[in-house]
Amino acid sequence: MTDLLADDALPSTLTRARFDRLDGLVTTAVDDRTRRAVTEVFTGETAATVTECEPADVEYAVERAAAAQERWAERSIDERTAVVKRLHDIVLDRQDELLDLAQLESGKSRAHAFEEVLDVALTSRYYGYRAPDMLATERRDAAVPVLSSKAEVVHHPVGVVGVIAPWNYPITLAISDALPALLAGNAVVLKPAETTPYTALALVELLREAGIPHDLVQVVTGDGGELGPALVDSVDYISFTGSTATGREVAAAAGRNLVDCSLELGGKNSVVVLDDADLDDAVEGAVGACFTNAGQLCIGTERIFVDESLYDEFLSRFVAAVSDLSLGPGYEYGVDVGSLASGDQLETVEEHVADARERGATVHVGGDHRRDLGPYFFEPTVVTGLPDDARAACEETFGPVVSVAPVAGEREAIERTNDTDYGLNASVWTTNRDRGRAVAREIDCGTVTINGGYLETWAAIDAPMGGRKDSGLGRRHGKEGLMRYTESQTIAARNYPVTPPIGVQSEWYARALTASLRLWRKVPFLR
Structure with missing residues (x-):
C-alpha cells in the first residue's frame, strides 16, 4: 500500500485516529478484509485506507438492518422525526469536518461543498416537519355511498432500502435520499462511491449522534461492480444515483426481483437564452449552472442556446466571466472552481475537448489540463461551432466544458434542447415569466428553472425532482420522495350488503x- 499523507498535510479535523474511528462503522461479516486506498484529490496522494467489503458483508448488513427495522417501524412518527430534526442542527454545527472530507475525497471547492451541507439541513427540516402529515392514514370514498363505509389507506414501510450514492456530491447524495426512507420506518444499507467512503461514514456517525439506532443504517464500502448487484438482490427497494448505463443494470435487476427502484441518471442539460433575456443575469446564472463542482453535476449545464439577436453580446460577456473564474486547490473559501474528481473524469474531459478541436470547434477560453495545480485540474472551457456529432455535443461530458450556439428563435431553442436522449434539467432566461413557463412546458425535462440554473428547482424540496427519458425513473423531494419508500394498503369495511x-x-x-x-x-x- 502507498505511504499515507502525514496528519499535518491534511486539515486538522482529519487525523489518523479519526479515519480509524470512522472505518469502524463499516459493516463486515468477518474482521480480516483487505483495504482500499482513499485519495486526496488535490494532490493525488493516499490520505487513508478503508475496509474493502465483499458480497457476504452486504448480506450480513441487510440482515442486521432488517432486524433493526422491525423495532424502528414500531416507534411513533414523532420519535422518528425528532432524530431528523436533531440531525439538522448537528450537521450545521459540525460542518467543518464534513466540508474537509468532501473536499478531500471529491476535490471540489469549499463553497460548492457548502451547498451540500445546506441541502442536508433543508432536507432534514422539510421532512422532519412534513413527514407526519404525509404518512398519516388517509380516508377515501367507498364505491357505494351510504351502503359501505369510507375506505382508508395506510402507508407501511417497504423494509430495507438500499442507497447507492455517487462520488460527485458525497454529502448530499449519501444521506438526503436516506432520510425520507428512515422517516417512513425503513432501514437503510448505504453503499457510497469507492472514492468517497469517509464522507458517508461521517454522516452516519452524525445520524447515530442524533439518535438513530446503530444497526438501522449500515454502510458497506468497496467496489460498486461487486457490491452493487449483491445489494440490489438483497433489499426491498433500491435508490440509485449514477450513470445511465449502470442505472439500466440496476433497473433490470430490480425488475427480476420484483422490487421497486428510483434512478437519477445522466443529463445533457441546456440553458436557453430568449431574445428578451436580461444578459447580466443570464451570464451570471449560466456561469454557475455550467461550472459548479467543476461541471460534475447531473443537473449542471453543458449546452447553451442563445437567440441569434443576443448571441454575440452574450458570448463576449460569458467568455469574459469564465476567464475571471479562479481555479485551484484549498480547504478555505475563496476559490471558484475545484478539481475534477479522478483520472477517469479528466480523461473523458480531455477526449471531448480534443474531439471538438479536431472537428473544427473553437475554444474561446480554457481547454487545458492544469498539472501545475494538481493531477486532475482542468480549466473552465467554452467552445463554439461544435458539430452535432461531436462527443461533447451528444455525450455527457460531466466536466467544466460547455458549448454555446445561436438559435433562430424559441422554437429552434426548444427543438435543440429536446434533441437528446436525456431529460433531466434545463433553464430558460426571459424577462417575461409567462413566456418562460410556456417554453418550459415544451421542454422534455423533469425540472426546468426560469431565470436560474439549477438551484431554484433543486432547493424547492417540496416539489418533486427527477428525470425523463434516459435520465431516470422516479422522483426525490416532496411527498413523492417520501412515499416511494412506502407500500400502500387499502382497508374498507362494509356497513350493509x-x-x-x-x-x-x-x-x-x-x-x-x-x-x-x-x-x-x-x-x-x-x-
Whole structure:
C-alpha cells in the first residue's frame, strides 16, 4: 500500500485516529478484509485506507438492518422525526469536518461543498416537519355511498432500502435520499462511491449522534461492480444515483426481483437564452449552472442556446466571466472552481475537448489540463461551432466544458434542447415569466428553472425532482420522495350488503343499481 499523507498535510479535523474511528462503522461479516486506498484529490496522494467489503458483508448488513427495522417501524412518527430534526442542527454545527472530507475525497471547492451541507439541513427540516402529515392514514370514498363505509389507506414501510450514492456530491447524495426512507420506518444499507467512503461514514456517525439506532443504517464500502448487484438482490427497494448505463443494470435487476427502484441518471442539460433575456443575469446564472463542482453535476449545464439577436453580446460577456473564474486547490473559501474528481473524469474531459478541436470547434477560453495545480485540474472551457456529432455535443461530458450556439428563435431553442436522449434539467432566461413557463412546458425535462440554473428547482424540496427519458425513473423531494419508500394498503369495511339480497333476482338488482348510478352522478355530494 502507498505511504499515507502525514496528519499535518491534511486539515486538522482529519487525523489518523479519526479515519480509524470512522472505518469502524463499516459493516463486515468477518474482521480480516483487505483495504482500499482513499485519495486526496488535490494532490493525488493516499490520505487513508478503508475496509474493502465483499458480497457476504452486504448480506450480513441487510440482515442486521432488517432486524433493526422491525423495532424502528414500531416507534411513533414523532420519535422518528425528532432524530431528523436533531440531525439538522448537528450537521450545521459540525460542518467543518464534513466540508474537509468532501473536499478531500471529491476535490471540489469549499463553497460548492457548502451547498451540500445546506441541502442536508433543508432536507432534514422539510421532512422532519412534513413527514407526519404525509404518512398519516388517509380516508377515501367507498364505491357505494351510504351502503359501505369510507375506505382508508395506510402507508407501511417497504423494509430495507438500499442507497447507492455517487462520488460527485458525497454529502448530499449519501444521506438526503436516506432520510425520507428512515422517516417512513425503513432501514437503510448505504453503499457510497469507492472514492468517497469517509464522507458517508461521517454522516452516519452524525445520524447515530442524533439518535438513530446503530444497526438501522449500515454502510458497506468497496467496489460498486461487486457490491452493487449483491445489494440490489438483497433489499426491498433500491435508490440509485449514477450513470445511465449502470442505472439500466440496476433497473433490470430490480425488475427480476420484483422490487421497486428510483434512478437519477445522466443529463445533457441546456440553458436557453430568449431574445428578451436580461444578459447580466443570464451570464451570471449560466456561469454557475455550467461550472459548479467543476461541471460534475447531473443537473449542471453543458449546452447553451442563445437567440441569434443576443448571441454575440452574450458570448463576449460569458467568455469574459469564465476567464475571471479562479481555479485551484484549498480547504478555505475563496476559490471558484475545484478539481475534477479522478483520472477517469479528466480523461473523458480531455477526449471531448480534443474531439471538438479536431472537428473544427473553437475554444474561446480554457481547454487545458492544469498539472501545475494538481493531477486532475482542468480549466473552465467554452467552445463554439461544435458539430452535432461531436462527443461533447451528444455525450455527457460531466466536466467544466460547455458549448454555446445561436438559435433562430424559441422554437429552434426548444427543438435543440429536446434533441437528446436525456431529460433531466434545463433553464430558460426571459424577462417575461409567462413566456418562460410556456417554453418550459415544451421542454422534455423533469425540472426546468426560469431565470436560474439549477438551484431554484433543486432547493424547492417540496416539489418533486427527477428525470425523463434516459435520465431516470422516479422522483426525490416532496411527498413523492417520501412515499416511494412506502407500500400502500387499502382497508374498507362494509356497513350493509351490496350484493343482491336473498330472494331478489339478479336482473332486478342490476336494474335498480343502474338507476342508482344514474342518480348518484347527478347529486354533487355523491359523485
